Amino acid sequence: MQSSLPPLRALQAFESFGRLGSVTAAARELGVTAGAISQQIKILEAQLKMPLIMKDGRRASLAPAARPYHELLSSGFDKLRRAQGLLAERMEDREVEISGLPTLLLKWLNPRLHRFSAPQGTVSFRLEATHVEPEAQFLNRMFRLTYGMASEMHPHRRALFHDVCFPVCSPEFLARNPDAARPENMGGLPWVDIDWGPAYAGIPRLGDWLRAQGAPLPRAKPLSVHSLSGSALEAAASGQGITLAQHSFASVDLRLGRLVRLSEAAIPMPEPYYICWASMLLENDVARAFLNWIQSEARVD
The missing domain is CATH 1.10.10.10 (Winged helix-like DNA-binding domain superfamily/Winged helix DNA-binding domain)
Structure with missing residues (x-):
């Protein structure tokens, strides 16, 4: 032998x-x-x-x-x-696969995907909405859109944008509660809370915004607490109360008139949102084009 x-x-x-x-x-x-x-x-x-x-x-x-x-x-x-x-x-694949935080995909990426122009033809997207960070080897075939320190586990990352938060409600709720536009009155009105869980304890809530304005904190428990920002925004859009919205998530609903911004004052998110990937993914020309495009889209915000 x-x-x-x-x-x-x-x-x-x-x-x-x-x-x-x-x-x-x-x-x-x-x-x-x-x-x-x-x-x-x-x-x-x-x-x-x-x-x-x-x-x-x-x-x-x-x-x-x-x-x-x-x-x-x-x-x-x-x-x-x-x-x-x-x-x-x-x-040569003409499909771009993206794993991302659910509301980030739904409220920020989805409304702008139609603006992506792929090199040499059309492209399709496969979106996976999940809070679970994918294993590093999966990023050889997909991008990951995530928040803050979670991005550090991935081979390559680039900050997309640093978001800000402000209170919103539906036009109908504001019509019923015209004093809602005054920070000193918000703490006494029904509100909708967002809680991403203990790993994201630093994410701002309505009480943080009111404190920053020197206004009284909410005097009652929230009407509902949501683990998804998108779910809380839908609750607010249905007229249930005031919620603290991120600009990137609420911009479409504000433009469509489903939500109303109650104040120009805003507080920042503690960390940016990121796009993450592995080196092999960028050997695909469509993936490279998508990475360049999404970074330019983030600069528009």
Whole structure:
């Protein structure tokens, strides 16, 4: 048994010859001369210490003893070719896969995706809304949109924007409670809270905004508490009360008139939102174009 594998070029020349049936065809496939193919097969024969081809006049073919060896070798090269094909398909893939925090995808990314113009044709998007950060190896095929320190676990990251927060409510709620636009009155009105959980204890809430304005804190418990900012915004849009909205999440509803901004005063989020990825992902030209585009979109805000 050989202690080491023969040279890859010799194996490749032999595999191509046995599959195609001639030195000339193998040379054409591999882009070398017929003499180079013959030389590599001789190198392989010398290392294996066995004849690999036999000649019948001017015609050469696999030696009977070499056929089982070629069959196994050919199956290995076939897997290599298929692996390369899959990689090439991924590099040419016209789909962009994005994992992201649910409200970030729903309220910030979704409304602007139609503005992305892919190089050389159309592109489709696959969006996965989840709070769970994907394992690093998955970022070779998808982007991750996330917040704050969670981005540090990923191979590459870039800050997209640093958001600000302000109180909002529905037009109907404001019509019923015209004093809601005054900070000193907000603490006595129904309100909707947002709680992302203990890992995000520093995320501002309505009481933080009121404190920053020197206004009284809410005097009663919130009408409801939501783990998703998007869910809290929907509750506010339905007229349930006041909530502290992030600009990036509320901008479309404000523009459509579903929500009303109650004050120009705003407080900042503690950390930025990020886009994250792994190096291999950017070997795809569509992925590179998307990364450039989303960063330009974030600058518009």
